[in-house]
Structure formats: C-alpha cells, structure tokens
Amino acid sequence: MLLITGGNGRLGRQLIEQLNQLHLQKQFIVSVRDMNKAQTLIAANNQVRCIDFNDTHSLEKGLKDIQTLFFISVDGPLPARMQQQQNVIEAATRMGVKHIVYTSFIDIAEDSPFALSKAHAKTEYLLKQSGITYTLLRNNLYADLVPLLAKLTDGNFTLPAHNGKVAFISREDIASFAVKVLLEPNKHQNKTYELTGSQAYTYFEVATLLSKKFSKEVNYRPGTSADYIQQLQKIGLPVSLASAMSGMYEAVKEEHLGYARISPDFEKVMGKPAKSLQDWLMI
Template sequence: MADNVPALAVTGATGALGGAVARMLAEAGVRQRLLARHTARLPELPNTPVFAASYLDRPQAVSALRGVHTLFMVSAAESPHRVEDHCTFVDAAVDAGVQHIVYTSFMGAAPDAVFTLARDHAATEEYIASSQGLEHTFLRDCLYQDVLPTFVQPDGVMRGPAGEGSFAPVARRDVARTAVKILLSPEQHRNRAYTLTGPAELSMEEVAGILSRATGTPVRYQAETYDEAVASRMKSGAARWQAEAWASSYQAIAAGQLAPASPDIERLTGIAPLGFEDYLQQTRN
C-alpha cells in the first residue's frame, strides 16, 4: 500500500467518474475510504472501507469524514438545491478537519456563465475557497464525450441552440486519471484550478459526423432556437429548470464558453487526452 499519500476520501463512487477514480486509486495501492448515500452500490475494492454519507446530512457526513485529509468531492446530481447541498457537505468537511477538497466543477464556471449549471459550480467554488482552513483544487471539466451519443434522438438528429460554436469535449476516463494524479500529491496543486478538455474543438456538425462514422448510422445536427429547445425538452417530461439548463449548455457552445481546448490534462499527466473519435473506437473494442 502507498503510505505516503495523505488520507483520502472519495465521493460519487457509485457513479462513473467517482467509481473510476476509486478503482484507479485501488490499483495504485492507495488507501482510501468511499462515501455514498447507498453503500451497497459502491464497488467492492480491497482494503477499502465504506461510509454512509449524504451531502444533505451534515452530522452523518462529519462522522464519515473524520480523519480524512484530502476529499475528492464529485458534484451532486443536478437539482434546484444543489448549491445548498454542496455547502452543507463542505461545512461538514470543515467540521471534520478535512484539509483539502478536490472538486469536480465545470469549464467556464462563473456567476454569469451562459450554462446555468456552471453558475452552480461557481457558487460552490466560491464557498469552498472562502471556507476557513480549506485548501482546494478545482477540476473544470468540459462536457463529457461519454454522454454525446445520448444527445442523438431516435430519428438520428441532434437538436439544440449551439449555432456554429465549437467545444472541446473530454473523455471521463481522462478526467479520472487526472484527478488521481492530483490526489496522489495534493500539496502540489493547492488552490489551483484546471480546465480539463479533449484535444480538439468540435462543432455539433462535426460531432454528428464522427458519430455517423463510428456507428455506421447517419447522424445529423439540427439547430434549434433556445425557446424551441426548452419547449421540446419540457414536452419530454423535464422540469423547466432542467430544460433551461440543457438548452443553455448548447447556448454556451454557441457563445464560445466551452472552448478552446486546454493543455492541462497532458501537462498534468504527461499523456494527451483522447479525441472523440478515438474514444468511440476504444469503447467499441
């Protein structure tokens, strides 16, 4: 086991990103503890204790975090009260004596970001940075390559108000291995923010073309107005806040807020991130 790494806790390990980070840390022989609301859904890893902890339950989270130096905090599921839940958990971390939070934020996080959920991330970043005694590292991820195939509707069309803008989507596994690199030596990344993207900027038309080649099924992009995008997603059953968030993610592409591609992943890890076509090829093999 790697004994020279400060005591680690990982949240979100029932999900794709947190689970990948937990597995990579285990493979590196790093001691960690996994926190989740539903511990039965956590991956079974050798010598890895699990603790029940909810972002909403401050006393429970304090108990789960006692003795932890560095916390990998995966952002909570999208909801209208996500910032409040994040702040409750950050308060618990401070109460428990956590020294350093590595938080999964979003590219271009700012109070006035076009993408409404990036505003939530900015508020969380500000709260973490202003919490006494806490050091931080913010991982500002672009949209995940992993989810782009789900943007294709049953008729083979991707619709949204992205205009002719471009963005630099990143493979979740590249975010995970970058996070692990930071968690292994958090003191080198104190109070830093990194933008994690893929290697290239793509328009939605280019994404559609790559998906067409990779799947052998025609995919095309069709521009929508913001109002059309919100209406179509609400018709599918989304709440208004969620429909507005999804539509605004496309608007952020149109506004250029999810570009340019960043060198941070390669600079931090020494390995270039996957391009979207390479990612699709690897997932098919």
C-alpha cells in the first residue's frame, strides 16, 4: 500500500487528483494533519489517515502496512521541520516501509543562503542512511507561485535576486512525474532526479511575461535582503519566514546553486520536456 503525506497541501492534492483520474483510489492512502480539512478527499472516495509527525504512536499507527511512502516535505520553522522529517524516516524504518519518495529541493548546498536547504540536505542524508530504498525529487521553484508577484502587488515587485535565473516547474508537472515513479517504483530505486522547467528566466523576464499575462505593466526591481524582509514583515510574515524567503532569493543569484540549471531528468523519464514558465502561463 502507498501512503501520500500532505494530502491537504497543493502538491499533494495535485498528485491525488492525477491518481484518482486513473481510478487508483483503492491503491493508496492519504495522510493529513487536520481531518476537518479532508472532507473533499473523503468525498472523492480516498482513504484518509490523520497523522501527527510529532507523535511517535500516531506515526507508527499511520504507517502500518505501508510499503511505499510519498513524503512531501513539511512546512514550518527550520528546527521543527527538521525534527518532524527525521521522525517520519525513523518511524518508517521501524514500521518496515520499503521505499520512500521524498520531495526535496534543487538547492541543498551547504553554503546556500537559503536556510531551508539544510532541512532538505539533512533529510536526504537520513534517508540514505536508513536502509530504505528511496527516490529523491529535487524540485525547483514552483511556477504556480509566479503570478502572485503581480497579483499581490501594484505591479512593481522587489526581490534580492538581482539577475539570477530560475527554471520554474509547475506542481502539475511534478505530480505527473511522481505518478510515473509511483506506478513503477522498482525502476527508480535509489535515484535522484532534478525537476526543472525547460527554460530559465531572470525576474526581469518574469515581469515581462506577467505584463503580457495580465495585460498590465509589471516591473521588477532588484533590492536588498533587508528591504525585502521589511516588506514581508509589513504584510504580517514572521521574521523567521521572511528571512528564509529572502535567503532563497539571495541563493537564486548564485549560479552554482542550481536554480538556473535545466535538468534533462524530466524528459528522460516522461518522454517530453516539462513546461516552461511561458508555456505554463499560456502566453
């Protein structure tokens, strides 16, 4: 049996929807943290378990009779995130899970200014040390979040990314790739895939695309990390999250960290390239 974590999240829902289209509801179970938010999943005839990643008993009960785990990285502050992900791997080891597919990140470099990269790096390390076979999906930044740069501003956005490029990929493409892996897990044992779009863009180019998409002028201005953190705090984000997001954009401008890299992995497995940001925006 397959267990998919993060069933109430956007990537989880995208994956579940694609599996449901194949009428595979009886072949997987969905894990959520809040059963009250899972009514749509239940209505679609999905099997749902409520699992608390901070509770050993809850984890062991939730992982009972699970052979394959699709483990979507958790949200939250860095220390809590790292502990929860460690808890999941340790419980999976105790409960005899055979294979784990983990949604990692394109940037897991030790010198990355993006603090959350460390959580992914540690989780990958723990997974490789666990003895469980694994598949690592190192996803680039989501194309799905790009339109927010225009929608949540007056058309002018400032980021500390300078001229750095990103090969954005959509959640839909990531989910499609995950379905392929989950249907034939033996073919993907102990493999690492970098999932990127088919073209990399600077945020100046992103602004041009958004201008076309929304038929209004959208402009990008490179800024400092301090200004960006202050900007996020003004809209209510806690300092820790604001600092993490600033660090991510600082990392984008560092070419060696991989955000601009266009990986061949998606096309090798799927037989076609992932959509570029322009194609995903349907411009």
